[in-house]
Amino acid sequence: MSEWEQLRDAMRATERPETMLDLDLVMREGRRLRIRRRVAGAGAATLAVGLAAVVAVGVVARPGDPPAPERPPQVAVAPPSVAVSPTVPDPVAATPPPTVARDVPPPKPLGQVIDSGVRHGTDRRVYYVVGVSVPGAPKVTTGLAAGRQAPDGALTTDILVNDVEGSDRRPGFHEIGYDERSSTAPVPTFGYFVGPAQRIIGTVDGRQVDARLARWSLDKQVVVFWFEPTQLAPGERLDGIIARDASGRRL
Known part of the structure; x- marks a missing residue:
């Protein structure tokens, strides 16, 4: 045995x-x-x-108890201890703030600067066409700026408007510039029209207001217009606007 x-x-x-x-x-x-x-x-x-x-752990069997079934020996296995080091995040390098361009010179005018006849102290209110670049709009290459010109000829740009799609030479009205801010040198409402316009009329509160016109020296089909501040307060929205040719026909 x-x-x-x-x-x-x-x-x-x-x-x-x-x-x-x-x-x-x-x-x-x-x-x-x-x-x-x-x-x-x-x-x-x-x-x-x-x-x-x-x-x-066995005990004395008592009379009358059923026979205990055989059980295989049980083996207890302790899991291995695993030391885990705390995770320490890597230091993150501080990102420097973006550089902000200051004292950027105004865009160079294309063609002649248009004098509006409006004065702000010794400066005069002027309009001029400048080159622009619009992503996804290859036919938009120019915009119209409203600015001030000092006696020494230095320009200060106040507002620049331009198309964001299509072509900047398509016939008809293009973007209109409104002065949305309060300033000591408010910008009269302005814009440009492409075509043989001889008269441009705006409507506000049921009354009609004629705009002053000047043609761009590099393309006579581009008609720059603006409204006198005494006739239309800067920033006041137009209800409508039309253009007419020399015979009075609406364009």
């Missing part, structure tokens, strides 16, 4: 009602088996320890 069978036989002896558990015998047989198994390796030693633990 093998040592394992001897130990199992000692355990089964507890199944008989008239028999009491011989703890000395069980522990002795378990100890012998444990010593023999220990030399076989760490895995077998763990199994023997588990078996001894199962035997140690």
Whole structure:
């Protein structure tokens, strides 16, 4: 009979009602088996320890109790301890603020500067065409600026309007510039029309207001117009606007 069978036989002896558990015998047989198994390796030693633990918790069988089923020895395996270092975020380099261009010179006028006749101290109100570049609109290459010209000829641009699609030379009215801010040098409402316009009339609050006209020196089809501040307050929106040719026909 093998040592394992001897130990199992000692355990089964507890199944008989008239028999009491011989703890000395069980522990002795378990100890012998444990010593023999220990030399076989760490895995077998763990199994023997588990078996001894199962035997140690056995109790004396009572008369009339059903026989306890055999259970394989349970082996408890402790999970390995894993040390986790706290994650420290990498330092983020501070992004420098964007550089803001200051004292940008005004755009260079294309053609002659148009004098509106309106004065702001020693400066005169002027209009002039400038070059522009609009992404996705290759046929928009010019815009109309409203500015002031000092006695020495220096220009200050107040408002610049231009188309954002289509062509800047299509016939008819284009963008109209309104002064949306309060300033000591308010900009009269202005714009331009492409075509043989001889008269441009705006409507506001049911009354008609005639605009003053001047043609661009580089293209006579481009008619620059503006409204006198005494006739139309800067920033006041027009209800409508029309253009007429020399014969009075509406364009």
